[in-house]
Amino acid sequence: MNEMPVKDDKAAVEASDKALGRRSMLRTLGVAGAVAGVAALEVGRSTNADATTGDYLRIGYSQGAQNMTYLTNQVGSSVISNPLTSEPTLMWGDNRLSSLTNANGIRGDGKGPSGMGIWGNSDSGGVGVHGGGGIGVQAQGSRAALKLIPSGAAAVDRSDYHQTGEFIEDSSGNLWVCVGAGFPGSWRKLAGPASTGAFHVLPAAIRTYDSRSSDGALSGGSRTLTMSGVPNGSSAVTVSLTATGTSGPGYLALYKAGISYPGNSNLNWSASGTTIAVTTVCAVNASSQLVVRGAGGSTQVIIDVIGYYA
Structure with missing residues (x-):
């Protein structure tokens, strides 16, 4: 039998060992790389550390950042091509598939007396914030649920275009509502520093x-009276003013407490023994007070409060 040369056998073995060594090394490196990748993934998933500028935004995790994150649409692009909605929307928070009974889409939290949780703005006369649903906008605040910023001239003195349903508080603090579109449209004044406000019937x-x-009877003098049932801060009252047990002709006048007598009269009589009544409106001061003034003959005075403006 012929034997294989020893030299040839040795060379074959060495070549085989080298090949096995290379394959083993590659397998080892592959396993190590996979382990490192998994470890990095697990570390990324298990930490909620603050992000540094330039980090990626991780979905489903809380992150803190020292700088503002600014999302903008690229020049020339069209967000209306978004496959999720036909609206031209840059960012959309959708929580409708949540298993919770009540789930919110987007929340914003501000800080400080002038901080804003959500701030919206639109150029070219657009709408800054729009609300839809069963209730379009729901507002709640510890001081007030809604605040309008006073600005500009009275609504009826403007020249720009307005639509039905708009509310304006002018720079003088008057509140207006638009009831007809136009330049400037048709407006109704709801309230203001110099207006009487809404009437409240007791x-x-x-x-x-x-x-x-x-x-006792009033004769040639005045008395300051506080109107019962009228809250402080009201602007005026509606009262029934009665003169009875008169002596000679005379009159009664009502006017706001704290001002000089303006020269008016609200009730007049012409003879003794008269009983006469009138319903009238009179301004009151911040403490719901007015003045009753009598002139001419004396009379007993009765005042009944019917309602007030506030």
């Missing part, structure tokens, strides 16, 4: 003053 009239059981 459930039942309140007798707030009767001179017959207190000060």
Whole structure:
């Protein structure tokens, strides 16, 4: 039998060993790389450390950043091509598939007296913030649920275009609502520093003053009276003013407490023994006070409060 040369066998073995060594090394490096990759992934998943500028935004994890994150649409692109919505929307928060009974889409938290949780702005006369749904906008605040910033001239003195449903508070603090579109449209004044405000009828009239059981007949003088049932800060009251037990001709006048007598009269009589009544409106001061003034003959005075403006 012929034997294989020893030299040839040795060379074959060495070549085989080298090949096995290379394959083993590659397998070892591959396993090590995979382990390192998994480890890096697990570390990324298990930490919520603050991000540094330039890091990627990780979905489903809380991250803190020292600088503002700014998302903008590229020049010339069109967000209307978004496959999720036909609206031209840059960012959309959708929580409708949540298993929770009530789930929110987007939340914003501000800080400080002038900080804003969510701030919206639109150029070219667009809408800064729009709300839809069963209730378009729901507002709640510890000081007030809604605040309008006073700005500009009175609504009726403007020249720009306005639409029905707009509200404006002008620079003088008057509140307006637009009831017809146009330049500047048709407006109704709802309230303001110099307006009477809404009228509130009391459930039942309140007798707030009767001179017959207190000060006696009024003759040629004035008395400052506080109107019962009228909250402080009201602008005016509606009262029934009665003169009875008159002596000679005379008149009664009502006016706001704290000002000089303006020269008016609200009730007049022409003879003794007269009983006469009138319903009238009178401004009141911040403490719901007015003045009743009598002139001419004397009379007993009765005042019943029917309602007030506030």
